[in-house]
Amino acid sequence: MFATTAALVTSVLLGVQDPQIEALTDLVHELRSEVSELKNKQSKSWISAQRADEVRELVSDILADADTRSNLQGSAALAGYDGGAFLKSTDGNWSVKINGLLQSRWLYNKADTQTSQHGFEMRRTKLTFSGHVVDPSWTYKISPTWSRAGGSNTLDAYIQKKFDDGSWFKFGQFKANFLRENIVSSSKQLTVERSMLDNAFTYGWTQGVELGWKNDDVKIVAQYTDGPNQSNTVALQDPVNAWTVRAEFRFGDAGWKDFN
Missing domain, CATH: 1.20.5 (Single alpha-helices involved in coiled-coils or other helix-helix interfaces)
Structure with a gap:
């Protein structure tokens, strides 16, 4: 132009x-x-x-x-330490935490009619794998253990579903809610060992189902199980089925976790 x-x-x-x-x-x-x-x-x-x-x-x-x-490659994961080594998904729906317990002791036994004995032993050796699957309301716990004689066994092995109203449902192998002394974990005992009374009357670990509910002041737990000390057993072994019901009431400012 x-x-x-x-x-x-x-x-x-x-x-x-x-x-x-x-x-x-x-x-x-x-x-x-x-x-x-x-x-x-x-x-x-x-x-x-x-x-x-x-x-x-x-x-x-x-x-x-x-x-x-x-x-x-799969989703990313988070790892760290918070009361135990943990690994969890970024969305928080899957997690695993690893804890361990080692208790070694030296014993000396002397009686008038017996030769004195002494020595070391591993009183408790166990690992604990806990966490949640699918979402935080579905929790699990698996605790393999090794005895003083060297054999291996399983203590806790259960899955638990928590609901928004404070109730929960548990099934698998777990500790019976019977004696308070036994309910408190061996890792949190204030003395060297539990008493002879607990040794004689405790229910120990058993297999069955549990239904519980709690709020800030009241906790109620009902269990239907194979009976006392029935861990690591098969279903058709003629167990003595039992109901265990326990109610606890909290006073003061301490939370329920302070009594675990």
């Missing part, structure tokens, strides 16, 4: 004096330079926009590939 205009201006002014023609010619050259410069700028701008589109497409492909690789 500018070139056509310049040509027309030149042809119309052929009869004008030479100085004027030269001035107009210079103006035409100047206009041509400006038009050429504008064309170059537009070309560079178009190239930049095209490159920007290509870069966007490349970034999108890279992100899509990274997302695919991430899905193939």
